[in-house]
Amino acid sequence: MLEDKTVITVSNRDNGSVGYTIPDLGNLHRTFQPGETKEVTMGELRKLSYLPGGLSILKNLLIIDNKEAVEELIGEVEPEYYYTEEDIKKLITEGSLEQFEDCLDFAPRGTINLLKKLSVEMKLNDMAKRKALLAATGFNVTNAINANEASVEDDSDETETKSKRRAASIKDDSDTKTRRTTTSRYNVVK
Numbered sequence: 001m002l003e004d005k006t007v008i009t010v011s012n013r014d015n016g017s018v019g020y021t022i023p024d025l026g027n028l029h030r031t032f033q034p035g036e037t038k039e040v041t042m043g044e045l046r047k048l049s050y051l052p053g054g055l056s057i058l059k060n061l062l063i064i065d066n067k068e069a070v071e072e073l074i075g076e077v078e079p080e081y082y083y084t085e086e087d088i089k090k091l092i093t094e095g096s097l098e099q100f101e102d103c104l105d106f107a108p109r110g111t112i113n114l115l116k117k118l119s120v121e122m123k124l125n126d127m128a129k130r131k132a133l134l135a136a137t138g139f140n141v142t143n144a145i146n147a148n149e150a151s152v153e154d155d156s157d158e159t160e161t162k163s164k165r166r167a168a169s170i171k172d173d174s175d176t177k178t179r180r181t182t183t184s185r186y187n188v189v190k
Contacts, residue, residue, distance in 0.1 A: 002068055004043030009065040011037040013083075014110035015117045018061045020054065022047045032062065035085065042069055049073050060109040080107035088115050092122055092129070100129045104136040112137060120144045 002008075012018050012032035019031035024047050032038060045064065048054040055074070063082065064070050070077055080103050083091070088111070091103060103115065116133065119141045124130055130141045 002042045006042040007039050011063045013063050014061045015113050078106040097128050
């Protein structure tokens with residue numbers, strides 16, 4: 001059994017920020033940005049696991065980089081628990097359909113969220129994997145990629161579209177440089 005003061009590396013696997021507050025540790029508040037890694041004590045992780053929703057955070061959103069700590073806090077986990085962003089990229093590009101489906105069936109929620117995000121960014125080209133992702137999560141990668149591309153095209157249209165003159169102005173430049181010679185519309189009253 002690990003001591004409370006043992007330092008454990010913990011990473012946010014989700015594509016959103018994850019935070020928690022532990023009242024027993026003086027209202028300690030900790031926030032993890034997407035992909036951020038921090039070192040925390042085993043005591044803090046134990047206290048987090050006792051809080052409502054704490055165990056869910058440990059199982060689904062954070063990766064604990066210590067097998068002994070994982071076994072104590074969560075119990076036995078599937079191999080997909082330890083998937084990093086690089087592992088997911090490899091799964092998208094090189095993994096078999098069966099490996100992809102196993103990931104969808106056994107991975108924690110944070111891993112699946114990262115899988116969806118990377119599938120759009122990397123433009124998942126395997127139609128069988130797209131169908132598997134849709135069936136397992138209801139997330140349509142094809143629509144997300146199309147929407148993402150349309151958004152990029154709209155942004156580039158706005159920046160590239162600049163009107164150009166087709167002809168010279170009807171006002172000659174010399175007219176704008178001369179002094180005004182018209183009389184005032186107002187009568188000066190003394």
